[in-house]
């Protein structure tokens with residue numbers, strides 16, 4: 001038996017390849033009235049800062065990938081190719097806003113200020129959450145596809161009830177849009193006009209399934225309109241377009257305008273995780289085509305066009321990226337496994353009597369083993 | 375020195391195969407430089423170097439399967455005993471770090487603004503011929519018209535997913551499952567008579583045992599994964615067969631005198647045949663040349679490195695006897711024996727496995743008269759020696775029983791034409807027929 005999903009009607013899929021863009025592949029600054037209105041403050045030095053951010057994010061990603069192959073980490077979901085989508089969106093937030101992301105949000109974690117030693121412990125399977133969410137206003141990585149969209153909407157609804165002007169951004173993948181959680185989150189966000197930004201990084205694959213399998217051939221950005229949520233399709237490899245789109249969405253949320261959905265059209269150039277072999281389900285040529293749309297190269301060209309001398313900028317980026325890689329490597333290599341009783345921590349905000357009893361029982365059991373072996 | 379143990383490169387793997395080394399012992403390597411391609415049960419992955427230093431020892435050969443946790447590479451690392459970096463900021467002591475102007479997390483302005491105005495063009499780029507998509511606040515509308523976007527793989531091909539065959543698999547209670555297992559009966563091959571399609575104890579009785587002919591139908595075929603040497607041989611032979619225009623020529627040779635010589639002395643028949651081949655190769659030097667299609671060059675070698683094809687338990691290998699033309703038959707006898715032994719032990723060096731420029735394959739040991747061998751990649755000729763048979767043969771005007779052997783030469787037709795190949799073969803045959811001729815050559 002086989003199930004056939006028909007090829008999408010090309011007429012309906014129109015626009016699929018022309019998401020909003022203000023930086024062309026060759027670095028030309030394109031004019032877009034909607035986005036330009038939110039980029040007035042972006043001069044050469046601000047663009048160079050975004051460049052530095054992306055280089056550091058990429059370096060963190062590639063170093064962690066290598067560390068996994070070298071046995072220091074156990075798993076890594078690479079974000080190679082998605083740097084602009086994350087950096088642009090992350091830089092549109094204030095530190096008081098909250099981020100609810102998936103397992104691939106390393107760019108957000110870095111830019112929000114996650115402790116790299118804590119971060120490394122997650123991917124060494126030594127920590128469940130890693131960083132302290134309240135320190136950087138970013139919830140722990142969510143492995144359950146799409147669940148974080150509900151957490152984000154819940155947080156945003158609470159912020160609204162509290163009368164605060166905090167905004168929640170929830171980041172998820174193309175595959176996540178097929179989950180009930182994300183669809184429920186859209187309903188609630190719409191019904192309560194929650195101050196939330198839905199950031200869908202459409203990296204074209206949910207593990208091995210190409211997006212067309214679940215999109216019906218239509219842009220994912222069409223979906224939220226069915227929930228009454230306005231939506232933007234943005235070139236996810238254009239950091240400026242992502243920054244502007246993020247700012248538009250955050251501004252709407254903060255000013256009581258309710259939720260906004262951003263589909264960042266990008267590409268996952270690496271495997272799904274370090275245990276995946278993408279050659280089994282996609283063509284190398286397809287990957288090559290996306291290398292040509294590299295988000296970092298594009299900004300380098302844009303800066304050059306603006307007359308910026310790139311040599312010192314590249315040198316600076318290298319120094320910062322090298323330092324980050326070194327710090328992260330040291331953390332990964334020297335992380336120590338947690339004590340088993342840590343499993344009882346962080347179950348409830350206030351420890352319960354039952355849990356305390358179980359912890360005591362566990363410690364007594366461990367101590368009895370030491371007695372026996374004497 | 376630091377020893378790097380093979381890590382688990384997937385989730386919960388127990389071993390991995392070394393597909394290819396990208397470095398050799400003595401090489402200086404940088405941190406994260408690719409060292410090897412390693413195949414796990416899940417993927418072929420690149421291994422980035424865990425250290426900066428020198429490769430002291432590679433513990434496994436290409437094609438070998440290594441257990442997770444076993445030593446893979448020894449490194450000589452400069453600051454071996456230096457304390458490991460602390461993970462704090464002090465660890466950033468690279469040479470370039472001191473001219474780093476203590477950047478704030480946000481980063482100071484580093485770009486030098488020039489007083490040029492950025493080029494501005496209307497979005498989006500013309501190359502992509504966009505459909506108009508209106509955005510934000512409300513709905514995205516997709517206007518008609520002919521889209522000119524690039525087609526993607528999944529646009530062209532409808533997506534088809536193979537599903538498992540429909541129908542419920544047979545089920546049974548645990549004790550019945552246990553009994554079926556003990557008797558070697560596949561539950562799915564039994565017709566269930568119980569409620570809700572449950573297989574019962576009685577059903578197993580009627581199904582008999584696995585040893586009964588009807589119990590477990592022999593599968594029509596089975597598949598196993600091709601790994602190790604078999605895989606490399608497959609790749610090498612495919613490449614050779616598909617890229618080199620092969621041609622072959624054969625000749626029946628009366629080897630009675632050569633065989634008598636082998637029986638009367640300490641030189642083996644194969645070594646004497648090798649001598650004949652080496653003498654002929656000297657007269658036809660292009661038989662050891664290499665054809666480089668990428669640069670359109672013919673590479674000729676100063677020496678003849680004679681490859682001996684050895685069949686081992688793990689598969690076929692070609693072991694080289696370098697500069698074989700300078701050896702006499704006794705030295706060749708010893709060298710052939712040495713290569714064959716070490717090939718079976720798996721202790722040949724990478725150089726010995728790759729340096730030959732002509733190969734001899736003694737298919738006669740399998741009792742056959744000959745065959746058309748495929749060239750060892752990169753070489754221009756391979757000689758197959760068939761079994762030596764006593765057969766009626768014309769000798770000095772009479773029909774007598776002689777020892778006869780078929781010799782075959784396969785050759786790269788880009789390098790050699792029939793004239794050279796035949797001349798080469800005729801010269802081999804002449805010496806095998808009259809070994810004394812070797813004195814004159």
Ligand SMILES: Cc1ncc(C[n+]2csc(CCOP(=O)(O)OP(=O)(O)O)c2C)c(N)n1
Nearest residue numbers: 104143144145173174175176203205206207
């Ligand atoms: C609820 C749930 N179902 C299935 C999985 C297994 N799973 C892990 S990653 C993944 C694909 C997610 O794809 P996408 O949302 O596009 O995110 P990406 O990995 O591309 O960033 C799936 C199905 C899961 N983790 N959680």
Ligand SMILES: [Mg+2]
Nearest residue numbers: 173174205206
């Ligand atoms: Mg995806």
